[in-house]
Amino acid sequence: MEESLLIIYCSEGGRKALQKMSSEGFRLPSGVCTFELPCTGRINDVMLMETLQNGVRGIFVAGCREENCKYLDGNKRALRRIKRIKKLLSDAGIEGKHIEMQTFGPDEGKRLYSAINDFAGKVGVS
Amino acid sequence: MIVAEQKPIGEILKKLPEVEKLLVLGCDTCVTVCLAGGEKEVKVMCSAIRMADKKIGEVTGFSIERQCDREFFKEIEAVVKESDAILSLACGAGVQMLSDYFEGKLVIPGLNTHFIGSNEGAGYWLERCLGCGDCMLDITGGICPKTRCSKGLMNGPCGGSENGMCEIDPLNTECGWYLIYERLKKLNMLQNMMTNQPPRDWSRAHDGGPRKLLREDIQP
Ligand code: SF4
Ligand code: SF4
Numbered sequence: 477m478e479e480s481l482l483i484i485y486c487s488e489g490g491r492k493a494l495q496k497m498s499s500e501g502f503r504l505p506s507g508v509c510t511f512e513l514p515c516t517g518r519i520n521d522v523m524l525m526e527t528l529q530n531g532v533r534g535i536f537v538a539g540c541r542e543e544n545c546k547y548l549d550g551n552k553r554a555l556r557r558i559k560r561i562k563k564l565l566s567d568a569g570i571e572g573k574h575i576e577m578q579t580f581g582p583d584e585g586k587r588l589y590s591a592i593n594d595f596a597g598k599v600g601v602s
Numbered sequence: 603m604i605v606a607e608q609k610p611i612g613e614i615l616k617k618l619p620e621v622e623k624l625l626v627l628g629c630d631t632c633v634t635v636c637l638a639g640g641e642k643e644v645k646v647m648c649s650a651i652r653m654a655d656k657k658i659g660e661v662t663g664f665s666i667e668r669q670c671d672r673e674f675f676k677e678i679e680a681v682v683k684e685s686d687a688i689l690s691l692a693c694g695a696g697v698q699m700l701s702d703y704f705e706g707k708l709v710i711p712g713l714n715t716h717f718i719g720s721n722e723g724a725g726y727w728l729e730r731c732l733g734c735g736d737c738m739l740d741i742t743g744g745i746c747p748k749t750r751c752s753k754g755l756m757n758g759p760c761g762g763s764e765n766g767m768c769e770i771d772p773l774n775t776e777c778g779w780y781l782i783y784e785r786l787k788k789l790n791m792l793q794n795m796m797t798n799q800p801p802r803d804w805s806r807a808h809d810g811g812p813r814k815l816l817r818e819d820i821q822p
Contacts, residue, residue, distance in 0.1 A: 522642050525649035564646075568611045570653045 481534045481601040482527060483510045483592065484519065486551070489540030489580055496585030505593065507601045516540075516577070517550020524561050528573045534599035536592055537577035544581070551579055574599045603632040603720075604693040605727045606639065606713040611650055614689065617710050620657040621686035626712075627678070627700070628665030629692035636727055638713050639691025641665040647691065647712065669696025675703045682707060735806035735813065741794050743785035748802070750778030756799040759783070 483504070485491055491512060504510070509532075513519065516539035527535060537558065539551035558577045565573055576595055580588050608614075618624065626647050634640025648663040664681055666674045669692035675682075682688065687708040690697045693715040701709040717729035732749050739746060748754045752770045758779030762769030766784075768777045786792050 520642070522645045522649075525646045525653075529649040529653050564611055564650060565653075568615060568650050568654045570650065571655075573653060 480532050481505075481508045481536065481596055481599055482532045483508060483536045483538060484516070485510065485512055485538040486516045486540060487512055487514050488546050489544055489582055490516070490538035492582030493538060493580035493584050493588040496583055497589050498585075500585050500589075502585065502589040505596045505601065508592070508596065515545065515547045515550035516554035517545070517547055519554045519557055521557060521561055524558070524575060525564075528565075528575075533572060533601060534574040534576075534595060536595045537575070538588060538591075539577060539579045541579045541581050572600075603635055603718070604695070604715060605636045605717050605719040605729070606633050606693050606715040607636075608638050608643065608647075608691070609712055609714055611654075614647075614710075614712055615651070615654055615656060618651070618656060618658065618689065619687055619708065619710075622659040623685045624651065624658050624661050625678075625681060625685035625688045626651070626661060626663045627669070627688050627690050627692070628663070629667075629669045629690075629696050630665055631668050633691060633693055633696075633713060634665075635721065637725070639693075643691055647689070651689075669693075670699050672699065672703055675700070732807075734802070736803050738799070741797070741799070742782045743789050743791060743794075745778065745782045745785055747778050747782060750776070750781060752778070754802075755779065756802060 485494055516537055519537065524535060537554060539554055540546070542551060545551045555577055558575055562575055565575070574595070578591050626644050628634070628639050628641055628644035630640060637643065644663040644665050648661050651658065651661050662681065662685065664678060666678060668674050669690060682704050685707070687710065688700065688704070689710050689712045690700050691712045692700070693713065694711070697709055697711045718731040718733060719727045719729045722728045729749055731746055734748050747756060747758060751758055752768045752775060753760065759777050763777040763780050764772065766777055766780045767773070768775045783795060786794055
């Protein structure tokens, strides 16, 4: 658990980008778990904070491109919530815990792969 | 409802004593609705304190129906007894009631209490009442001049009202008396604007210590 990184992805753009990524032969680094949500707008403060507190070092959220959310603005809401939690972590001086969200189109498997790898490097999971 | 917001987390962490057992206590009423101190905020606060580099042995979270009413304290007597200090996520009234009930237990306020207000939309609250003890909303068409007029004028508007906005902040703050004028017009009660309102009766407002309200018919 201590070494782990969690990828939360939506069942639309996020999932398709992940599928594209594996169909192109890119593999997730070890120590990475994935968790699917219908929409990244389902993400909330409690979920993020309790996941980090339970030992996960980093949470990477992959949502749909900003204008492509199936539920209109779930991804924008998630971006705002994540910004708030990042500020909470930094104001509380909590070190070694990271959150990041990026948005992807269904065809962006390679970009998702490099984004996850960059994040894994920053969090110290490889 | 009472509208409050969380103190900055850095300030809370600084205030917390290094105890063995800390209880974070939420309130399920007003401060839940304004997203400052309900069950969810308790969970987030507990996680933040546990992850922050604080020398606190154990952090427990709990939330009760109301902290401003002693009848709800019974259910937490055991958990409070076990705790060395309490971080309360209730309004100022709740924090004080908690400190009275559990005398000898250190209670730290986790919120800044702001006003009596309304929920205007997602994440937006507006002050509506100062608790003046002498309500005049019947005269002013249901809009409070003491609260909504930046100067609390009893007779308005003043010369600083322009295009419906107040001179103290013409971009964001509406002129309370302009709102009253428009409302009275709709109610066909514009004559109320011509009646001179007497100065406020401050003896009913915050004066001479805390105000008390006693109802004899309800007393034991
Ligand atoms: S303690 Fe404060 S926030 Fe809680 S119910 Fe009472 S008045 Fe409302
Ligand atoms: S007149 Fe007094 S009681 Fe009525 S809304 Fe204004 S402040 Fe509150």
